[in-house]
Amino acid sequence: MNLTEHYNQLYTKSSGEILNGNYKLDTQINNISDSRFGITLLIRPSEIIKANIQLFLDELKAIEPNQYYYPDSDIHITVMSIISCYEGFTLDKINIRKYVDVIQQSLVHLDKIKIEFxxxxxxxxxxxxxxxxxxxxxxxFRNKLREDFKNSALEQSIDSRYTIATAHTTVMRFQEKLENPEKLIQIAEKFRNYGFGEFKVKNMELVYNDWYQRESNTIHLADFYIAN
Structure with a gap:
């Protein structure tokens, strides 16, 4: 996949829909009875990058204070949704050790990972x-994970929603009607090619999580350290 082209197409289409009032609100964010949980292998960006992201979010908060903004603790890149969130999933349904073993097996041939935001x-x-x-x-690495989990007997739903191929991180969700969509897009344009930073991935985390990766609902399952 050409990521630049993919991101550009997504932005062009979505920014037009936002300006035309065709954006979508997430009605589940504040639903305390939301029981969608899963397990995810993820990467967390460096502290410097998260600080740069918050500077961007501060500008958005000034004009759209009622939207949902990710705190530093929740910002992440999804490496793979091993079990995509679904209602009623709990950890007692799986053997965590077996999932850790498969991921360790996949990691054996992993080269160093560096990501630019x-x-x-x-x-x-x-x-x-x-x-x-x-x-x-x-x-x-993602392809090796797919292969190794496919060859296991473990519950998994890899690529069931979509085939993950990007390295983006979601930082804001629309939960209320936008007060100023034009200004929102102006700020988006300002940061359209902004350099948030680059980092070497030092470790990955396996977590039990809700749909939004909120720290308060997350259970840390394992760390996987990567030699740099």
Whole structure:
């Protein structure tokens, strides 16, 4: 996949829909009875990058204070949704150790991963920071995960919603009617190619999580350290 082209197409289409009032509100964010949970392998960006992201979010909050903004603790890149969130999933349904073992097996041939965060894109319901892996290491690792989980007997729903191929991080979701969509897009344009920073991935985390990766609902399951 050409990530630049993918992000550009997504932004062009979504920014037009936002300006035309055709954006989508997430009605589940504040639903305390939302029982959608899953397990995810993820990467967290560096502290410097998260600080740069918050500077961007501060500008958005000034004109759209009632939207949902990700705190530093929740900002992440999804490496793979091993079990995509669904209602009623609980950890007692799986053997965590077996999942850790499969991931360790996949990690054996992993090269170093470096990711650059540059610019922003959008969907009809969210604003995202664009992530660009500097080589094919992340894609190769994802393919090895797919193969190894497919060859296991473990419950998994990899690629059931969509085939993950990007390295973006979602940082804002629309939960209320936008007060000023034109100004929102102006700020988005300002940061369209902004350099948020580059970092080497030092570790990945396996977590039990809700749909929004909120820290308060997350259970840390395992760390996987990557030699740099």
């Amino acid at each position: 540059r610019g922003i894109t959008a969907s009809p319901s969210a604003i995202m920071i664009q992530g660009f892996p500097t080589d094919e290491s992340l894609n190769n």
